[in-house]
Amino acid sequence: MPFETPYAARGTGPQEPLSGFAPLRIATFRDRWIASTISSVGTWMQDTAGTWLMTALTASPLLIALMQTAASLPVLVLGLLAGATADLFDRRRLLIFWQAWMLGSVAVLALLTFLGHISPWSLLAFTFLLNIGSSMNNPAWQAIVPELVPRELVPESVSLNAASNNLARAVGPALGGLTVAAFKRADTGSAYVFLLNSLSFVAVIWVLYNWKRTPLFKSTLPSERIAASIRSGLRYIRYAPNLQASLLRSFTFCFFFSAIWSLLAVVARNNLHQGALGYGILNGSLGVGAVIAALTLPRVRLRFSADRIIAASTFYTVFTLTLLARVHRPSLIVATLIAAGYCWTSTMASLNTSVQVSVPAWVQARALGAYMMTFQGGLALGSVVWGLIAQRAGAPISLLCAAGGFAASFPFVRRFGVLQDGVPDTTPHKWKRSVPQLAPFPEAAPVAGEDAEAGDPALAGPVRISIYYQIPVENYAEFTRAIHKLRGVRMRDGALRWGIYRDAILPEMLNESFIMESWLDYLRSRERHTAADERIREQVWALHRGAEPPRISYQIYAREIANPTPRARS
Numbered sequence: 228m229p230f231e232t233p234y235a236a237r238g239t240g241p242q243e244p245l246s247g248f249a250p251l252r253i254a255t256f257r258d259r260w261i262a263s264t265i266s267s268v269g270t271w272m273q274d275t276a277g278t279w280l281m282t283a284l285t286a287s288p289l290l291i292a293l294m295q296t297a298a299s300l301p302v303l304v305l306g307l308l309a310g311a312t313a314d315l316f317d318r319r320r321l322l323i324f325w326q327a328w329m330l331g332s333v334a335v336l337a338l339l340t341f342l343g344h345i346s347p348w349s350l351l352a353f354t355f356l357l358n359i360g361s362s363m364n365n366p367a368w369q370a371i372v373p374e375l376v377p378r379e380l381v382p383e384s385v386s387l388n389a390a391s392n393n394l395a396r397a398v399g400p401a402l403g404g405l406t407v408a409a410f411k412r413a414d415t416g417s418a419y420v421f422l423l424n425s426l427s428f429v430a431v432i433w434v435l436y437n438w439k440r441t442p443l444f445k446s447t448l449p450s451e452r453i454a455a456s457i458r459s460g461l462r463y464i465r466y467a468p469n470l471q472a473s474l475l476r477s478f479t480f481c482f483f484f485s486a487i488w489s490l491l492a493v494v495a496r497n498n499l500h501q502g503a504l505g506y507g508i509l510n511g512s513l514g515v516g517a518v519i520a521a522l523t524l525p526r527v528r529l530r531f532s533a534d535r536i537i538a539a540s541t542f543y544t545v546f547t548l549t550l551l552a553r554v555h556r557p558s559l560i561v562a563t564l565i566a567a568g569y570c571w572t573s574t575m576a577s578l579n580t581s582v583q584v585s586v587p588a589w590v591q592a593r594a595l596g597a598y599m600m601t602f603q604g605g606l607a608l609g610s611v612v613w614g615l616i617a618q619r620a621g622a623p624i625s626l627l628c629a630a631g632g633f634a635a636s637f638p639f640v641r642r643f644g645v646l647q648d649g650v651p652d653t654t655p656h657k658w659k660r661s662v663p664q665l666a667p668f669p670e671a672a673p674v675a676g677e678d679a680e681a682g683d684p685a686l687a688g689p690v691r692i693s694i695y696y697q698i699p700v701e702n703y704a705e706f707t708r709a710i711h712k713l714r715g716v717r718m719r720d721g722a723l724r725w726g727i728y729r730d731a732i733l734p735e736m737l738n739e740s741f742i743m744e745s746w747l748d749y750l751r752s753r754e755r756h757t758a759a760d761e762r763i764r765e766q767v768w769a770l771h772r773g774a775e776p777p778r779i780s781y782q783i784y785a786r787e788i789a790n791p792t793p794r795a796r797s
Contacts (some may be wrong), residue, residue: 228513237347250384251526255438255473256375262392262529269427271399273333275297275510276407276420277354279503280340283726285347288493292614295489298353299607302599303364310596311456313367314589318374321367323432331358337421340414362603366596369674372583374440375589382580386524387669389576393517393568400514404507413503449751460593466718467531469585472643474601477578479640481605482612484544484571486629487513487551487564489610493622497781498555510568512561516568524576533577533645540570541637548630552623581645589652596639649666651759688784690746694739695780697773709766710739716760717741720752731743735772746783 251455253258278294285291302309304398314320335352337343369388377383405418406423451459464470495506527536547567579598609629616625698706707727714725722741730736743749771777 242436248383248387248389250376250472251382253376256372257382258434259371259375259438260391261371261436262387262389265393266427267392267429268399268402269424269494269611271395272403272406272420273357273424275400275403275507277350277415279404279506279735280345280384280413281347281350282418282496284345286366287347288618289614290351291492292489293351294612295610296356296357296614297351297486298361298601299535299610301359302365302603303607304360304363306596306600307460307593308365308453308604309363309456309599310366310460310593310597311453312363313370313596314460314623315372315450315453315456315590317440318371318436318592319435320697322364322371323435324783325367326361326428326432326435329357329364330425332360333421333428337418337425340418340421340523343414345414345699354574358656365599366592369579369599370592371440373588378584381583383525384581385563385583386521386576389524389579390518390521391520392573393514394513396511396568398511398515400507400510400515401504401753402507404503404505407503414663416503440510448747448754450487456593460590460597462721463586463590463719464594464597466715467546467586469646470582470597472647473578473581473585473645475639475643476645477575477598477776478601479579479636480537480541480544481602482609483548483629483633483636485606485609486548486626487544487607488569489613490551490604490617490622490625494551495619497622499557499560501557508562509557509564513568513571516565516570517572518568519565520572521576524573527573528577531667533581534641536577536643537574538604538637538641543567543570545630545634548626548633552626552630559562572625578645584647584650585653587655587755589755591619623664652757652762654758655754656756656758657763660776667783680683688745688786690749690784691782692741692743692749693780693782695778696737696739696767696771697735697777698703698718698770699735699772701771702772705738705772709763709770710737713739713767716756716763717752718777719758720755721748722752738776753791 247422251260278291281291281294336345336357338349339349339353372384372388375383403420404421407413410416464474483652491509494507495501497510499509500503501509531539545567547563550563551560582594582598583591613625613629616628696706710727714727718727721743725741725743726739728738728740730738743752768777
C-alpha cells in the first residue's frame with residue numbers, strides 16, 4: 228500500500244500531494260523547526276569533534292566505537308520512562324528541563340576540555356550524560372508534532388524534521404571538523420565546538436518558553452503513576468501488530484547501518500588517510516543525501532509503499548558496506564555515502580511516520596519512546612558488535628560482516644510489513660451512553676466527578692466485565708473472527724485477561740469476559756477507545772440476534788470488609 232494513503236484512509240484531507248514545505252506555513256512549527264535546526268547543527272558538530280577527539284586520546288577502535296554506544300545506550304535504558312513521563316506530565320515544561328540539562332552537560336564538558344582535564348573515559352561519561360537528556364527529551368519532542376500541525380500534515384512534518392536533522396548532519400560534521408582542524412591541538416578545537424553546542428540549546432529553550440500549548444488529549448481521570456504508565460505502554464505494544472512491525476524493522480535497519488556510523492572515523496583515518504576535515508566531509512556526505520531524501524520523500528511515498536522503500540534502502544546499504552570495506556577512493560566513497568544517507572532518512576522517516584499515525588494520542592509518547600529505544604538500541608548494540616570485530620579483525624572485515632548479516636536477515640524481517648492493514652483512525656471515540664453508577668460502600672471516600680467510585684476501596688480491586696451475545700449458528704465463524712480482533716482492542720486499552728466462552732447447553736449464547744485492574748482502569752479504557760476500535764466493536768455487535776442489545780454485567784472483586792453489606796444508594 229502506498230505510504231501516503233493516510234489521506235484516503237481518513238476520507239478527508241487533500242487528494243493532491245501536499246507540498247513538503249506546507250507545515251512551515253504554521254508559525255509555531257516553523258519557529259520550532261528553525262530552533263531545532265540550529266541545535267542539531269551544534270549536536271552534529273559535537274558528534275564529529277567528540278569522535279575525533281577520542282581518536283586523538285586513544286588508538287583503540289573499541290573506545291572510538293563506544294562513542295556511538297554512549298550516544299545510543301541512554302535511549303535503550305530510558306526510552307519507555309521518557310515516553311511515560313511525556314504522556315503524564317506537561318510536555319512543554321518537561322522539554323525545557325531536559326534542554327537545560329543538555330546545555331549544562333555540554334558546558335561542563337567544554338570547560339573541562341579547555342582546562343585539559345579530559346580523558347577517554349571522561350569524554351564517554353559526559354557524552355553519556357548529554358544523551359541521557361537527549362533520550363528523555365526526544366519522545367516528548369516528537370510527540371508534540373500533532374499538537375503543532377493538522378493530522379494530515381504529520382507525514383510532511385516528520386520529513387521536515389528529518390530534513391532539519393540531516394541538514395544539520397550535512398553542515399555540522401564539516402563545521403565541526405573544520406573547527407577542530409583550525410587549531411593545532413584537537414582538544415582546543417573540540418572545546419570550542421562543545422561551547423558552541425551548549426549555546427545552541429538556548430534557541431530551543433526560548434521557543435519552548437514562548438509556546439502556548441494546547442494538548443490534543445487530556446484525561447478527565449486521575450493520572451496513572453509512572454510504573455503503571457510504563458506497564459500500560461508495554462501492554463499496548465504487545466497487542467499492536469502494526470507498531471511491533473515498525474519497531475522490529477527499525478531495530479534491524481539501525482543495527483546493521485550502525486557499522487557505517489561507528490566505523491566511518493576508523494575508515495577515514497586508517498584506510499583513506501584523512502584528517503578531521505576529511506572525516507567531517509564523509510560524515511557530511513551522509514547528511515547531504517539525507518536532506519535530499521527529506522525534501523523528495525513526500526512524492527516518493529506516492530509511488531512506493533513503505534515496505535518497498537525499506538527494501539531498496541536495505542540492498543543499497545549492503546552495497547555501501549561492501550564498498551567501504553573494499554574501495555579506498557574518497558571521491559567514489561563520498562558519492563556512495565550521499566545515496567546511503569538518502570536511504571537512511573527514507574527508511575527512518577517512513578518508520579517514524581508509521582509509528583505516529585498508527586497509535587492514539589494517549590499512548591503516543593510511549594510508542595515514540597519505544598521507537599527511539601529500538602532505534603538507538605540497534606545503533607548501540609551494533610556499534611559494540613562492529614567495534615569488537617574491527618578491533619580483532621580490522622574495519623574491512625567488520626563492514627563485510629555487517630553487509631552479509633544485513634542481506635541474510637532481510638528474508639526474515641520482510642514478513643513484518645509496515646502498516647499492512649492500512650492506517651487506523653485513532654480519533655477518540657465518544658461514548659453516547661454513560662458509565663453505570665455503582666453503589667458506594669460504607670468505607671468509600673468521597674470523590675467528586677464521574678469516577679466517584681474510584682475512591683471506594685471495595686472497588687479498587689479487579690473488575691470483570693461480561694458481555695452476553697446471542698449468535699446464530701450460521702454466524703458463529705464470522706463472530707469468532709471478529710471477536711478475536713476485539714480481543715486486541717481490549718488488551719491494548721488495559722485488560723489483564725480476556726476470554727470468549729460458548730454455553731455448553733445453549734450453543735447460541737456466548738459470553739465475552741475481560742478483567743481490568745480496577746474500576747478506574749475500566750474508565751480509562753473507555754477514554755482510550757478510538758474510532759477504529761469502535762468499528763471492530765460494531766462488527767461484533769452487528770452479529771448479535773437477540774431482541775435486546777447484548778447484556779453487560781460489571782462485577783467487582785468481593786474483598787472482605789468490616790461491614791460486608793453494601794449501603795443502598797439514597
